[in-house]
Structures are given as structure tokens and as C-alpha cells.
Amino acid sequence: MPYDEALERFEPVLGLETHVELGTESKMFCGCPTEFGAPPNTHVCPVCLALPGSLPVANAEAIESTIRIGLALNCTIAEWCRFARKNYFYPDMPKNYQISQYDEPLCTDGYLDVVVDGETVRIEIERVHLEEDTGKSTHVGGATGRIHGADYSIVDYNRAGIPLVEIVTKPIPGTDRLAPEVARAYVTELREVMRALGVSDVRMEEGSLRCDVNVSLMPRGASEWGTRSETKNVNSLRSVERAVRGEIERQAAILADGGRIVQETRHFHEDTGRTTSGRSKEEAQDYRYFPEPDLLPMAPDREWVASLKADLPELPSVRRGRLQAEWGVSDLDMAAMHNADAIDLVEATVAAGAPAADARKWWMGELARRANEAGKPLAELPITPAEVARVTELVSSGALNDKLARQVLEGVLAGEGSPDDVVAKRGLQVVNDEGELLAIIDKVLAENADAADKVRSGKVAAAGALVGGVMKASRGKADAARARELILEKLGVS
């Protein structure tokens, strides 16, 4: 069912479960390194392979990072809590139980504010807990790359035991047709919070940030929420948005036909933007949770928690507010910079000496256009904030005008060197040799006697045509402002 029609008939309720791999030096319960991309099964030991007799020892840095995440998300930090075993058999989980947290999470009841379409939406956080990642299975042969139908499977345990923080929202009603945007904005904001805290590299494509999207629909005006589906394999911000939209459309079609939604796990397909059915959750798997007897309870000291809170870095939303005030830009411009991922770049350009308005102008204008053409994120353009700052400096000193500056940027992006290199190589200096400029002016005045007379008689507005003539004659290299001054001087009206 088309999205608009779906929204006319049904109201969506969202829920998001996000897993963040922490960037700790070592794994959650052993000393193995967490580095990504090592040859398979080289970062393993008796503990993370679950050899008989091995025991876990909790990583203190991971506990600290989780508490900091909880604090940044305005959560209450548990005074006492425990790890729990989540029991189920799967070959990529060496112990056949996952050490996780069940009814005693480290952090509870927080929120994260996100801005969508100029409106602030408060996303309530139910819990933030700490657990360990599983190994990674690769299913070889078969059509789907999934376990069913595969010829054989191989497992890499390098990832097994990497600390994983799970952040679960409360159900999010009331987003209406903005549901896809809200979901995306939430994951974007969460990612920025993680970056600001320095707890994870949050790379969705490497799986260090993974998102499960829960969607249910209820008929407009109903008060009882519908059955939800849980979509996994959502590996980019864009996919988060598309998965929500796709699920709303799919569920609406089923409900409109009088069908019912099955509670199940669904897999998102990047290529089609659609989801397909995974494991049914109707017969709920019984994980037989119980408190992990191999680990001591955690009882974070209150003073320590308070000091962690005091030492939190400036959070992204606060920072955006501050920069907006410092730069004096409108909500709309700020939102545009945020959406374009330009805030860090503008800030760095300002730090390199550029006026905020100029920095914003170049990044959101010429450079955004170039990035768009190249199909790349802004940050991946081959130009540094310092180089952009240098271009703005050349413009404000009069050495370049905007037209030449665009050519300089083009040169830098083409790998011709620094802005100064490009200026030198392409001979892009504004003409500021007064002798040369005066000669051009004399020539233009002689060729445009009528206009010159008008100016002499006080019609200063007519000078525009003369300046245009100078610019044309100099092929754009003249400093237009200086040319105007000299023309008025020569005609005795300055």
C-alpha cells in the first residue's frame, strides 16, 4: 500500500534496539584485542572460545563506558546490578549462552531529544545494558547466504566476546508520517553521542553500530497497539529510514486486507528496501535467564558515577546550540548543516581562522554541490578545513573574488595542491596592479563616453555598467570594488 494511504488509515508505533560495539582495548571478559579485520580466529583464548574450565573477568573500562553512555542518555545508573546468562544454542556463540543483563540493567529510564522538521521529539530510553558479542558465521553455498540451504558454515570467533552495549527505546507513538525520519534522526543522534563520548567508532558498515527496527501499526483512533515486527540487518542510516517506511507499507497492506501481522524477525534487503520473513517469535524462545554465577554483582560507587557525569564531554545537541549561537545562524541553516554532516567541517574551518559565515557558505554551497556530484559525503572530499579557510582568507584580502575562489577549490579537489599552489599554477590572482587597472579603466571610459557623462552628472548608478566593462576587459581578474573606486575618482564624484 502506498505510504500516504497507509498513513491515512494507520498510525505507526516505533521501537529501536541499537547495539554498539565498544572500542575498548580488550574484549569484555578476556584479554584478547578487539581490533577489527584481523585474520579469522587469531584474537581468541580459552575464555572467548569457552574452553572447559575457563572463566570470565569483566572489563572495567567497558562498564565505565556503559555508565557514561547511560549518563549521556539521562538514565538512572543502577546502584547494584548483575550480569545474567541468556541461554540458547548457536554455533557462533561459544558458551551457548551469552553473558548479558536481564532484569537488572546498568542504566534505565533515560531519553534522547532529536530534532525532525524543526520539531524536537523526545525519545524515551528504556534501558542501556552491557553484554558480549557473538562470533561471526559465514554460510557458504546455497542461494541466500543464510544458514538454511548452505553447504557448510564457518565461524570466526574474533568478534566473540567484544563488549556490546544494547540501547533499547520505549515504544515511540505519535511520530505519524515522520516515523521514518524520526527513526533515522534517533540513530544519527545516538551515533553522534557515542562519538562525542569516544566509546565506539560506531561504523554501521563494519557492524560496530547495529540497529533493529520495531514497527507496529494501529488503525487511526485505536488505543491498543498492534503486533510488531522486528527488522534486523539495517546497516545504514538511510536503511533505517527505508526499513520503517517499507514495514509501514507492508503491514498496512496486510491489515487493510483483513490479515494479521505475525510477530517475527524480518531481514532488511538493501537492494530492494523490502524485508523478508525470518524467525517467528510466536513460539517465544525461552532463554532461561539466570544471574551469572561466575561474575560478582556490579555496585557502581555513587561518587564515581557523579564524577563520570561531571566529566562527560559536551553532548552533540548542546554543542550544536552553542555553535549556532556563536555563528549566528538560523535554526533552518543549522539543521541543514547537521543533515549535511557539515558541522564538524565548518567548526574546523572556523578554528583555522575563517569567519563562520564564509566557512558555512563554502561548505554548504560550492563544496556541498561538488560532494553531491561526486556522490560522496562532504567529509570525504579531498580538501581540508584549513584549505577552505585559506581560500576564504584570499577572498577577504581581495586576492581572489568568489568566481576565482571557485576555480581554486576546483583545483584543490582535482589534486593540484594547496590553494596557493592552484592560484600560482593557474595564474588566478585578482588584478591589483593599479597601473594595469587604470589603463583598462581609461580604455573602458573612452569606449563608454555616454555612461561616463551620466556618472559625472551625478547618476552614480551608471557606474555599474562601467565596472562590468572593466571586469569583462580583465577577464574577471580585476578587483571589482577597487575598480569602482578608481572610476568614481577619475570622474570626480568620489
Add this chain to the structure above:
Amino acid sequence: MTELLHKTAAELGRLIAAREVSAVEVTQAHLDRIAEVEPKVNAFLHVDPETTLAQARAVDERIAGGERLGPLAGVPVAHKDVFTTTDMPTTAGSKILEGWRPPYDATVTSRLREAGLVILGKTNLDEFAMGSSTENSAYGPTRNPWDLSRIPGGSSGGSSAAVAAYEAPLSTGTDTGGSIRQPAAVTGIVGMKPTYGGSSRYGLIAFASSLDTPGPFARNVLDAALLHEAFSGHDVMDSTSIHAHVPPVVEAARQADIAGLRVGVVKEFGGEGYQPGVLARFHEAVELLESLGAKVVEVSCPSFGYALPAYYLIAPSECSSNLARFDAMRYGLRVGDDGTRSAEEVMSMTRAAGFGPEVKRRIMLGTYALSSGYYDAYYGQAQKVRTLISRDFDAAFHQVDVLVSPTTPTTAFPIGERADDPMAMYLADLCTIPTNLAGNAAISVPCGLADEDGLPVGLQIMAPVLGDDRCYRVGAAVEKALEDRWGGSLLTKAPALEGLGYQHG
């Protein structure tokens, strides 16, 4: 060489340190004894004389090189096959781990090595330490040296039998519900369950994580204390290990003075289900304590009656999760992997073939007890009982310094007698389980022979958490008084293992 077999571990350590006898000679004497009696006793799952003698030679060289090692350097020890060892297979008595060679040493193993002890081999046990008779071993039962038709206790039955049969002066065990104290009691030797967390579980193949405790066996109290001290103490690899010094167990074993000590007799242990000969020896032991200057009172621990059912929910629950890792994927047995079956099928077939009936019974019990909808009624309730038992102990230790009881309600029962009756088997641990649930310390020391069958009876001495030294102090006092009465250790009354060319001196 046989006179070396009769020496205490402390004496052997002294002689080796003084270079009056070499570790190799002592080790060879025990290897010879093992070769002689093993066909009857079956205490060991793995003996490798070459590896063992190489360890002994290395100790002799270190001593010759002037290195000062611990008091047990060069003394042989039999090691329960539930601790990982890099130089010997580790099976936990299960087919599912047959032939598994661990790539790492348990902390207890590495501490034995550091202290210069010589590991004679790996001893038999009930599969995954689940049982009270060693009949649940996948590799055949161990026999009690006092009567080869009877069980040596369990689960550490190989370790108790090896020491009682003079195959080793010392051995290691693990105690989850009585698996050290009960085998010690029925074979007439000393067995100690330290405070939970006092000895490391790292490398101990888990049965029930919140209960498993490594501890020593010996033929006398001082030797047990020396071994206890050698492998105990904080370990960073075990999060549940206690950050405290090992209690002064060796000093306490030497002190053996109990004048003024307050002793509580647990009212709830005794009466129906207890063998009269066991109760008779126990009451004599209590009188003996009084005669040695202790003040004896009766103490009630009303929750102890719920210990057995609580234990049989908690231990199977933990085991059902701990044993999930035996799935044929990374190590151990693999059944049915012929290229046509799924991973789930191979896991299922391997577990069906690799685990014995008692292990399966407990996995099923535990899986059920943890199931959603049953958790509160079973596991949750059992945890509450556990708290009540700890409170009973706390209240009791306000009144008295130690508690005493028979270690086990009966003497060693015949092999096969309870094999088909799990409930009867579980009753063997009636008196020992409360201590596991509360995590405190307890020892079993021999206190005579039951009149009915002439088999050994054990006295259990229970002390508070980290009060391990009290167990040794009282145990040593009882041992000294009884040996004076008997004219030697209780084991001198054991029948010779006939036809095996060995006679008691």
C-alpha cells in the same frame, strides 16, 4: 621403597629438601604402587610415568641448584581429572571430552607446579563431578580400598581412593555438594572443602559455578593443610575468588589445641536414615571434644532440612548452562558429522552420545527449573532457601566457633546398590550440602569404624567463611587424640589389598 609410601607428605617434603631422598625416588615408589594396585582400585584415568618422572627430575634439579621451594616440593600428588593440565588429557570423567588435551593449566594445576609438587596422574570421578559414588564415571567405577566391592565416595572418588590405597600421599578434589568430604569420610582419610572463593576455579571444569570449590585430600590433617596452602589464595582469573590471605591453616593444624573452643552439635543431623554405627562414632567424637576442653552445645539450624531440595535445583540449573558448551563445535567428541546433517543435529547427536544418564538427568532438571514460568517457583525459591541457610549458619556462629555433624549418614555402600535410585544417592550429601550453599568451610576427619560393617566414619567440622583454620585446628586435635587411642592412623586398620604384594607395616 614401601616405607616411602607410609611417610606423611610433610616428612617426604623435608627428606627431599634435605636431599636424603630424591623426588624421583619418591615418585617412582608411588608409580610402582599405582602399577601394583590400579587393576583393582581404578583410581586413575591417566598415568604417564615419563611425564611424571620428568617433573620429579626437574624438582630435584631445582633443589640441587639451591632453589628454596615450598614444603611440598618433590612430593607426588594425584590430580582430579576435572582440572585442566597441559601435559595430560582432561576428561571430567566424560566421553564427551575423551582425549581432550587442554592448551592451558588450571590455576590449581599451575600452583601445584610452582610449589614443586609432582603430578602423578589424573584421578577418576563421577562424570562432570555429578555423583556421590564415582559410579557415574564414563570410564568405570573406582573401588574403595577398604572393601573393593564398595564405592569410594564421589565425585572425587578417584582422589580419595588413591590416597587411601597409598598410591599418592596427597590428592586434589572439588566439592560442590560434598564431593571431597564424603569420599574422605568413606575411605578413612582427611578431606577439606575450603571457603568458596578461597581456592580458584579457573581451569576447573564447571559443574555448578556458585558451589564448586577445589580442596585437598591427605591421610592426615597437617598434610591437607600444607596442600591447601599450596594451591589456594586470590586469583585474578576467577572473579569470585576472595581478595584475602589464605587463613593460617598450617599453623592451625600444628596447634591442635581446642581448650575453651565452643562447639555446636547440629540438632537437625541425626536420627532416622543415619546408620547406628555412624551415630555411635559421632557421639564418641563429641565426647572426645568435650574431654579436650571444648564447650559443647546443641544448635538448631532449622533451614538445613531444605538444603537438599534447594541444592538439587541450583546445581542442576547452573550445570544445564555450564554444560551447554559441549556442542561438538570446537573440541571434544563429534558424532554424526557426515556432511548431510545440520549443526543442530550434530550437536544433538553428540550430546546424546557423549553425556551419561546422570548428567542428562541434571541437565533436564536444570533446564526445567530455569524455564520461564517455573523460575520463581524453583530457582528463585531455592535461592531464598540458600539465604535462609546462610542465616542459620550466621546465627549458629554467633553462639559457637565450629559446628559438628557426621560427614555422611552411612558408611560406604556397595557398588550398584544406589545406582538406580538417584534419591538414595543424593542422601549421601545430606550433611555436607548446607556448607556448599552458604559458601563456608568444612572438613571431614576420620573418627573410627562403624560397628556393623567395620568401615570408616567421618566427623564433619564446619567453620564460618574464611574460618578454614578452625577446621584444621579442631581436626588436628581430634586426629591426635584418636591416633593416641588407636595407636596410629585409622588407615592402619584397613585390610591389606590382598594378593597385590603389599602389607601394612
